Amino acid sequence: MPELRKDIITREWVIVAKERAKRPDQFKKHQEMEKKVLLTHDPNCPFCPGNEALTPPEVMAYRGAGEPPNTAGWRVRVTANKFAALDRGAELDREDYIIYDRMQAAGAHEVVIETPLHHLHPAIMDTRDVEHIIWAYIDRYNDLRQDPRIKYILIFRNHGELAGCSMAHPHSQIVATPIIPQKMFNKVRGLAQYREYREKCAYCDILNTEIEVQERLVSLNGSFAVICPFASRSPFETWIVPRNHTASFANMNRFEVMELAEALKDTLLRLDRCLDNPPYNYQLITAPIDGGRYDDFHWYLEIIPRLTTPAGLEMGTSIYINVTPPEEAARYLREALDIESLAANAGPR
C-alpha cells in the first residue's frame, strides 16, 4: 500500500510508493544522455584555464600571491554569470504595474568555477578541493551580504543535463535576490510553528530521531549527519544537516568546513556509486539576510538526484510521488562504500 508522509516543516505531503519501489539500477535514463568521456582540458570551454577572457572578469579567485587576475593558475575562480538572471548594476525600483508587482532584477548571479580540471566533479575530487569550493561559497556569501539590497542568497549546483546543467566544466552558482523567496518564508513559518508547539527546533528533533532510529541515516561525523529525509520528494534525496543548531552556513568554523567537505564528497561519491553518475541538484538552504532575526533557522544542504520527471500531479499540487522509500535509499547509500574503498577514494589528506 502506498503511504502519504508529511514534511513536518513545510507541511508538504509526498506519496511513497513502496510496491513499485525502484532499485538504484532501475534509474538508467540519464546514462544514455550523460555518459560522455570528458577531457581534463577542453580548449573550447570558457571555464578552462587559459580561456579567462571568455568569461566576465573574476570577482574572486584562489591563486598564488602576486599572480595577475583573469589568467591561468587559479584553483577556484568566481565570475559573474555571463547570462545573469540578476544584475548588480540594477536599481531597486519595486513598483505597482496595473494590479501587479514588479521590479528590476537587482541582485547578483555568479558562477563558482570549482577546479581548473574540466573532467572532475565533487564526487571524484580530492576532499581538500571540495573544501576550497566551500570556502569560496563562504567568501562570496560574506561579500554579497554586505549589499543592503540583497535579502536572500542561494548557493546551488546543477550536475548533468537532466538537472539543468548546460556547461560540463564543474561549477556551482550563487544567486542573490532582493526579495525573500516564498519557499523560505514557508520554512521560517513552519519552524516557528513547530517551536511554538514543541519548544524545540524541528531539524534538531529530526537529527536526534534519525541518529537514534538509524534506518534513514547514511553517515555521521562529528559535525554533520547525512540522512534520507522521512518525506523524501525524490528517490535518493539526501540532506547533510549540521549537528549544531546554526541559522547560517557562513557561521561554520574551520573544523566544520573540513567536516562538511568530507561529508559532501563522501555523500556524492555514494550517490555516484549507487546511481552511476546521476544528474542532481544540491542547494544550501540557509537563513534570509534581510536584517530580521532568524535564530530559529537551521541551515542544511539538500541533494536531489533527478531520476524521475515531475508531472501534472507535482505541478498541480506539489505532492511528489517517490518510488524509492528513503529507508531503502539510505541502506543502498550506506552499503555503497566500505571502509577500504572510502579510504582509496578520499585522496590524500
Added chain:
Amino acid sequence: MPELRKDIITREWVIVAKERAKRPDQFKKHQEMEKKVLLTHDPNCPFCPGNEALTPPEVMAYRGAGEPPNTAGWRVRVTANKFAALDRGAELDREDYIIYDRMQAAGAHEVVIETPLHHLHPAIMDTRDVEHIIWAYIDRYNDLRQDPRIKYILIFRNHGELAGCSMAHPHSQIVATPIIPQKMFNKVRGLAQYREYREKCAYCDILNTEIEVQERLVSLNGSFAVICPFASRSPFETWIVPRNHTASFANMNRFEVMELAEALKDTLLRLDRCLDNPPYNYQLITAPIDGGRYDDFHWYLEIIPRLTTPAGLEMGTSIYINVTPPEEAARYLREALDIESLAANAGPR
C-alpha cells in the same frame, strides 16, 4: 534588464529574462525525443480498443446503450490506474510515527482514456471529442467527491515524455487525496488576503485587467479568457480562466462545457502550431472538497509547456527563470491561427 514579477495570489516571484528571450523555434529539444509517428491502433497498447482486459476494470465509459463493459465500442473510458499511487480500498489511518505524520494513501487514482484512436491528442481532435473528455472529468469528479475521505481532486494531463508521460495513447489522470495539498492552502490563503484588502476576487481582477490591456490575452469566448499570466513560470504558460466567478469546475453548465472544449482545443492547437507538438502538463485548479466553504475560489485550467529544465534555483527557492516574456508568448499564440486555418482544423461541429 531581467525583471522580477510576483504572482499576486501565491506571492511566488519569477525572473523574466527579456534579454535572452527565446522564440518558439528555439525550443527544439523535445523534437528529437518525441517525434514519432503513431499508429491509429497499436495492438500492444493496453488503452487501445480490444485490449480492455489489460487494464483494471472500467469505472465508467461512454458507449452505446446495452454494450457490455470492458469491451471495444467506447468513446471515452475510465479505469483505475494499474499502478495507482492512491488506493480506494485503503483505510483512513493517519497516525504519528516517531515525530512524523503518515497515513495509508487512501484515495483514488484513475486514468481517463480519451479516445479509442492511439495517435490523437486534444490539439488535433474534433472539438466534440474534447467535450466528451471534459464531461468524463465532471462525471468522475462528481462521483469521487461522494467519498467522505476525499478532500481534494486534481485532474491533469501529461503530454510527451519530457512532461512525465509514459503511455503514448491519449489519456488524462485523476488523483483524489485524503488531504488538501499545501499548494491549495496557499492559493486559498492568497485569494482570501487579496479579497480582504481589495474586496474583490484576484482572478476576476486579473481577467478584467488582461481583457482590457490585451497584451497577454490569447483568445476570448463568451465563457472563457485565455491568457499568458503576468508572472508566467515557464515559457508559454497559458491559463484558461472562466469569466464567471465559480469555485468548482464541476459547476459548469452545458454551454460553458462546450466553450471550455473550444477554448482548450484551440489553445492546445495554437501551442502545437507555435512549438511543434511540445511536451506539456495541464491541471484543473479547483476548490478543495473537505466540506469547507470556498466561495472565494476561482477555478481555472493551467497549461505548462515543458520547454526548459528547472534546476537548483527553482528547487531551492521556487523562483523560476522564464526566458519568454508572457507578452511575447501571447503574441505568438494569437498569431498562430488565422480564421481560415482555425476553421479547417476545428473539424465538423
